[in-house]
Amino acid sequence: MLGKKRRxxxxxxxxxxxxxxxxxxxxxxxxxLRITLKKDDSSIVFGEDVAFGGVFRCTSELREQxxxxxxxxxxxxxxxxxxxxxxxAAMNCTAVAEIQFADYIYxxxxxxxxxxxxxxxxxxxxxxxxxxxxxxxxGAVGHGGHYHSQSPEAYFCHTPGLKVVMPRDPIRAKxxxxxSIRDPNPVIFFEPKILYRSVVAxxxxxxxxxxxxxxxxxxxxxxxxxxxxxxxxxxxMETAQLAEAKGVSCEVIDLVxxxxxxxxxxxxxxxxTGKAIVSHEAPITNGFGAEVAxxxxxxxxxxxxxxxxxxxxxxTPFPLVHEKYYLPNKWRCVEAVFDLVAA
Amino acid sequence: MPTETRKEVYKTxxxxxxxxxIFYLAQRQGRISFYMTCSGEEASVVASAAALNQSDEVxxxxxxxxxxxxxxxxxxxxxxxxxxxxxxxxxGRQMPVHYGSKELHVHTISSPLGTQLPHAVGAAYHMKLxxxxxxxxxxxxxxxxxxxxxxAALNFASTLQCPVLFLCRNxxxxxxxxxxxxxxxxxxxxxxxxxxxxxxxxxxxxxxxxYAAVSDARSKCLSTQSPVLLELVTxxxxxxxxxxxxxxxxxxxxxxxxxxxxxxxxxxxAYLYDRKLWTDQEDREFRxxxxxxxxxxxxxxxxxRKPPVTGMMSxxxxxxxxxxxxxQYAALHQMGVDDL
Ligand SMILES: Cc1ncc(C[n+]2csc(CCOP(=O)(O)OP(=O)(O)O)c2C)c(N)n1
Ligand SMILES: [Mg+2]
Numbered sequence: 001m002l003g004k005k006r007r008x009x010x011x012x013x014x015x016x017x018x019x020x021x022x023x024x025x026x027x028x029x030x031x032x033l034r035i036t037l038k039k040d041d042s043s044i045v046f047g048e049d050v051a052f053g054g055v056f057r058c059t060s061e062l063r064e065q066x067x068x069x070x071x072x073x074x075x076x077x078x079x080x081x082x083x084x085x086x087x088x089a090a091m092n093c094t095a096v097a098e099i100q101f102a103d104y105i106y107x108x109x110x111x112x113x114x115x116x117x118x119x120x121x122x123x124x125x126x127x128x129x130x131x132x133x134x135x136x137x138x139g140a141v142g143h144g145g146h147y148h149s150q151s152p153e154a155y156f157c158h159t160p161g162l163k164v165v166m167p168r169d170p171i172r173a174k175x176x177x178x179x180s181i182r183d184p185n186p187v188i189f190f191e192p193k194i195l196y197r198s199v200v201a202x203x204x205x206x207x208x209x210x211x212x213x214x215x216x217x218x219x220x221x222x223x224x225x226x227x228x229x230x231x232x233x234x235x236x237m238e239t240a241q242l243a244e245a246k247g248v249s250c251e252v253i254d255l256v257x258x259x260x261x262x263x264x265x266x267x268x269x270x271x272x273t274g275k276a277i278v279s280h281e282a283p284i285t286n287g288f289g290a291e292v293a294x295x296x297x298x299x300x301x302x303x304x305x306x307x308x309x310x311x312x313x314x315x316t317p318f319p320l321v322h323e324k325y326y327l328p329n330k331w332r333c334v335e336a337v338f339d340l341v342a343a
Numbered sequence: 344m345p346t347e348t349r350k351e352v353y354k355t356x357x358x359x360x361x362x363x364x365i366f367y368l369a370q371r372q373g374r375i376s377f378y379m380t381c382s383g384e385e386a387s388v389v390a391s392a393a394a395l396n397q398s399d400e401v402x403x404x405x406x407x408x409x410x411x412x413x414x415x416x417x418x419x420x421x422x423x424x425x426x427x428x429x430x431x432x433x434x435g436r437q438m439p440v441h442y443g444s445k446e447l448h449v450h451t452i453s454s455p456l457g458t459q460l461p462h463a464v465g466a467a468y469h470m471k472l473x474x475x476x477x478x479x480x481x482x483x484x485x486x487x488x489x490x491x492x493x494x495a496a497l498n499f500a501s502t503l504q505c506p507v508l509f510l511c512r513n514x515x516x517x518x519x520x521x522x523x524x525x526x527x528x529x530x531x532x533x534x535x536x537x538x539x540x541x542x543x544x545x546x547x548x549x550x551x552x553x554y555a556a557v558s559d560a561r562s563k564c565l566s567t568q569s570p571v572l573l574e575l576v577t578x579x580x581x582x583x584x585x586x587x588x589x590x591x592x593x594x595x596x597x598x599x600x601x602x603x604x605x606x607x608x609x610x611x612x613a614y615l616y617d618r619k620l621w622t623d624q625e626d627r628e629f630r631x632x633x634x635x636x637x638x639x640x641x642x643x644x645x646x647x648r649k650p651p652v653t654g655m656m657s658x659x660x661x662x663x664x665x666x667x668x669x670x671q672y673a674a675l676h677q678m679g680v681d682d683l
Contacts (some may be wrong), residue, residue: 320435
């Protein structure tokens with residue numbers, strides 16, 4: 001399958017959009033949850049402080065509209081939240097659980113990795129928790145330090161049975177969250193919290209989904225392929241602009257889904273450009289970029305004109321005062337672009 | 344409580360409160376990035392700290408700044424931590440209020456909730472084996488008591504008979520979540536009984552009661568080499584943190600009636616006034632003095648340098664491994680510091 005030539009459309013958002021509304025990412029998430037609660041009687045939305053609207057306001061006014069049985073606070077226990085969600089989903093129902101910060105998902109690690117991910121497999125397909133979606137805000141915010149900034153996607157991408165998704169803007173957030181909720185597998189939906197309020201877009205008001213497992217070419221180019229996901233895609237778009245000013249054309253790919261991920265789109269691109277950079281906030285060692293780089297090497301070896309580069313966070317806990325030196329910002333990325341074209 | 348201690352406890356409560364006001368405002372002015380006040384809980388934290396021995400090993404949550412002050416943590420140290428300066432012993436790595444002091448036997452605060460509870464039990468086990476005449480004291484919120492780590496900690500402490508004192512600050516809320524949605528049954532207290540641990544509920548806004556209960560509990564931990572759980576019933580009269588707006592979920596009437604009626608500082612001051620241990624004038628002068636000291640500390644910290652970028656790579660391991668050395672080079676290069 002890999003390497004087969006095919007053109008991808010640049011955007012997967014419904015084309016015949018009727019009405020749109022200006023929304024930030026937080027409002028887009030809220031809208032997707034509202035649609036879910038309206039259309040799916042079995043759906044429930046819960047977690048720490050969810051009832052009053054959540055610490056990031058993503059669940060605001062849902063309780064007023066759908067009642068306390070369907071939108072509620074849980075006691076403060078992430079393993080409890082996910083374990084409970086698994087049981088509810090195992091009854092063929094829709095559970096949308098919120099983990100307040102991705103940094104606090106680890107108490108639920110066992111429930112996610114050993115239970116949610118293997119519920120179907122271990123029962124020979126008799127049982128499943130396809131109705132489970134775990135939402136968690138992730139990533140840098142400027143002043144979060146090591147317990148309010150982590151991007152733990154790689155831990156979960158090492159777990160067969162899970163799907164892992166991360167949107168880059170409000171339009172994708174709504175469509176991808178709806179897809180995640182309706183996907184018949186447990187999905188972890190990481191929301192880059194820096195985008196909650198900083199990015200606003202005209203979001204279709206209708207109910208729409210965006211396919212999981214499909215990467216998106218956000219910007220076409222011919223010299224270097226830049227690969228990222230979540231908020232980092234925006235950094236790569238800025239990188240591409242900087243590079244363009246110097247006459248270098250970058251293709252930017254948003255992976256959208258990390259597990260399973262769309263290697264085909266990446267491979268097709270790198271075969272054309274011969275150069276690739278993958279970039280994420282999480283520490284470089286064993287980050288998901290390693291998987292992407294290895295796959296590129298395997299499938300594009302004879303097309304590569306330079307080594308695949310990873311521009312990522314350093315192998316330290318996420319810093320506080322030194323956040324700006326830690327982050328793989330556009331300067332670090334564009335320097336790598338110029339290194340590659342000079343090679 | 345000895346007379347001199349009464350005055351000292353009261354003064355540290357006031358000191359905590361004045362400091363909180365100033366740092367809270369400093370956050371509002373954008374001078375620091377984040378802050379959490381201990382408003383309403385001064386008696387629970389300070390009077391309990393006073394009843395412990397200075398060498399008791401403390402594992403706290405994040406709202407126990409009063410204990411740090413009681414043990415001698417300076418306002419300059421507070422300011423340097425909150426401003427992430429070179430003078431922060433934590434090297435500017437953590438968000439404000441995540442203090443720690445090896446010298447004062449207070450382990451560095453960690454944001455993930457409940458994690459410190461089993462740590463305290465492990466530390467207490469060490470004290471038991473070494474027959475040290477001290478205990479581990481562990482503070483946590485009633486919200487944190489829902490975490491799995493809380494249950495593991497109580498069970499371990501009980502089965503391994505560890506001299507650990509669990510101090511639950513039950514302040515009515517975990518961010519927006521009221522206790523009615525946190526637990527049913529007889530509070531956090533009843534959990535102790537379930538695990539075979541002696542437990543007592545105390546009026547956490549009564550400094551004298553807190554002091555008496557903690558003194559007794561501490562003696563019991565030591566003499567029987569076993570855990571005790573205290574539930575200090577108090578009230579969070581401030582917002583959860585500077586990221587929170589409690590008017591979204593808390594009735595202002597509740598704050599007025601419950602919060603102010605129960606004010607630990609007002610109650611203790613009235614007690615001291617009655618007994619002629621403290622006067623209005625002393626109170627005013629003391630507050631002015633602390634305010635000046637705080638502002639001075641804050642201004643000094645603001646002038647202080649930030650830790651060097653090489654600090655990002657140290658302490659990840661005991662020595663900096665080769666790959667981090669290389670990454671450090673990349674970070675410095677990015678800063679334009681090419682000359683190593
Ligand atoms: C494991 C974990 N989950 C969630 C959070 C986010 N969080 C920070 S404080 C808090 C509420 C804690 O309430 P409580 O234990 O009662 O302490 P209080 O703030 O009332 O002092 C929450 C949910 C966290 N820090 N760690
Ligand atoms: Mg509380």
